[in-house]
Amino acid sequence: MLESISVDILKAVINKSLDEKGRRDPLHSLHRWWSRRFSAIYRFLLASYLFDEEFAILEALRNPTIMREKARNKFFFEPFMGGGTGLIEAAIAGWNVIGIDINPIAYKVVDTSLDLVRGKLKPEYFSKIIRVLDKALNTLNEIWFYNGKMVSYTLISRDRFPTHISTITKNKTKKAIALCPECYSIFETPIVDSNITCPYCEHVFELSIKPVIEVEGSLEIDGVWKALAIEVRDPSKKWKKEWISLLYDKDAAHWLKKAVQKAYEIAEDVKIELSNVWFKRLSSTKRLEKIGIKNASQLFTYRQLASYKVFLEEALKVMSRKEMKFVQLAISESTKSASILAKWHPPIGEPVPAVALKAYWVPYYTVETNPLAHKPGTLHPLARNSLASTIRKQKRAYDKLALYGFSNNINVKIMLGDAIRVRFPSRFDLAVVDPPYMDIIDSYASLSFLHYLAFYMTEKILGINFVRKRDLDVIDKREIPRDREKYGKFLEQILKKLQLSMDTHSRIILMYNRPTPEDWRPVIEAIKQSELNISAIYWVLGETPGKLGRSKLRGIFLIILSQEKKTYPRIVFQEVLMYTNKFIKLNLNAERAAFEALKTALNL
Secondary structure (H helix, E strand, C coil): CCCCCCHHHHHHHHHHHHHHCCCCCHHHCCCCCCCCCCHHHHHHHHHHHHCCCHHHHHHHHHCHHHHHHHHCCCEEEECCCCCCHHHHHHHHCCCEEEEEECCHHHHHHHHHHHHHHCCCCCCHHHHHHHHHHHHHHHHCHHHHEECCEEEEEEEEECCEECCEEEEEEECCEEEEEEECCCCCCEEEEECCCCCEECCCCCCEECCCCCCCEECCCCEEECCCEEEEEEEEEEHHHCCEEEEEECCCCHHHHHHHHHHHHHHHHHHHHHHHHHHCCCCCCCHHHHHHHCCCCCCHHHHCCHHHHHHHHHHHHHHHHHCCHHHHHHHHHHHHHHCCCCCCCCEEECCCCEEECCCCCCCCCCCCEEEEECCCCECCCCCCECCCCCHHHHHHHHHHHHHHHHHHCCCCCCCEEEEECCCCCCCCCCCCCEEEECCCCCCCCCCHHHHCHHHHHHHHHHHHHHCCCCCCCCCHHHHHHHCCCCCHHHHHHHHHHHHHHHHHCCCCCCEEEEEECCCCHHHHHHHHHHHHHCCCEEEEEEEEECCCCCCCCCCCCCEEEEEEEECCCCCCCEEECHHHHHHHHCCCCCCHHHHHHHHHHHHHHHCC
16 A cells, blocks of 8 residues: 555554654664654555555554564665664564664664564563672762762863752752852752842852853862762662752862772773774864864763773673673663763753754763662663663663564664665665755764764773774765765665666655755656656654754655656645644644645656
């Protein structure tokens, strides 16, 4: 039914996608990837290729395992696999899967995720990893515990701090944790628009999350960064949060100096190793250089590096090599919060992960997140995106797959390399081409830089060289061009290679959306030059609505390509667009303009 989909089915796809817009399926949350499509889109495409009945497609959206019998011996292929949403969904549904990506981080994410889908991870991994977490935290007790309380966050800055440093909830009411700019005391206060008065020195000031004050006497740590306060969790009070000023509590300041020195002794070799890593071509590193960050070692504190090192060394003692792949993935995923590139956000009292804007920001102030923060004996995290949190995602994904039943009997082949150069499979049934857009993301190599560093330092300790021998500057240069003409020629080469592997039953789905005819024409020309024909075009929700993305477009067009000539493609747009707009606010003018641009490029 892939070429004759009804509006009702597309509405069901939208409904399923909306379920995912706030919290992704755990199967696709093991590790960060950018511009992940909703899993519902892939389930819809896979089921529509296999089934002739609408009810079966609708059921497959809920339970993809009903595809397994029909999917036997079918091949799903993605030449730009990215974070692997499509390959994972196809594998769960019983398809054989083949994928390519030029980025080594994408390869590691997909390789490990597909191991999980195929039942390669055993349940005892989780009990072992909890013991490893506990042992690592206990080993580093003197750098993460102050007066018997666990430090979850340390507020740090290059120069200035806000007056509103965090937020807590008491009796269902939010209160601000305020810093007095006069006496530097820390206290709770209602969140108000008007000025507040310090209860200690009676100084009147504005509550602000902007870095408005330079704090004299704040504790220097790690050269660049100054520490002002620590958030601690008290185990005797059900891990209740408490903020301690390092200016008021001299014992706490003295403790932190000793903790940093101890961490330096443990992590010095890792720090030195990372100091030799940098990539001059990447936009992310150019942005970091502007504020004086010249090498990778400056992106983590000594305590963070010591934590990762000890955790990894403890894991090596008890984990198999297959299990260590999941340990590495957990460390890499946690670095988006446990690095100085995370942005501390006082209104929620948590860090916003690095690269949330599809670019690296450099915060004026942030926090040193404790990667090991968790309730001992559990995977309950006590800091956002700590190791316990990332491993808990693995556990949730494992539990869901256990309910589905693992896909033990499928063939999997993923390749690291340039899709232009890597040999494509001799045949496939269904292929999805979801290329990076021209100007939305400048470079996936640049975005994955922080995760590259995580694998780099873990591979050093493990004694392997998969990610370490890949140069991100070279990868960045070989990514799909962002220039319109070169972009079209690149895509044409991909489609021509796919066309050679097709038979009459094969279908290609191109996922794309751009606002102008000038952007669409190179893509449509690439389709024509590849001697492919458009049999259907469907609009669906492409990514979560929000203000973080650069584009106003939230929809994406699924363009169905085959060898068969069609006089006029089936197009479903307006009804699905208006249905979606009932639930979320879309920029209807932008979406319609993109549709008109597509029609113009098609001469429709």
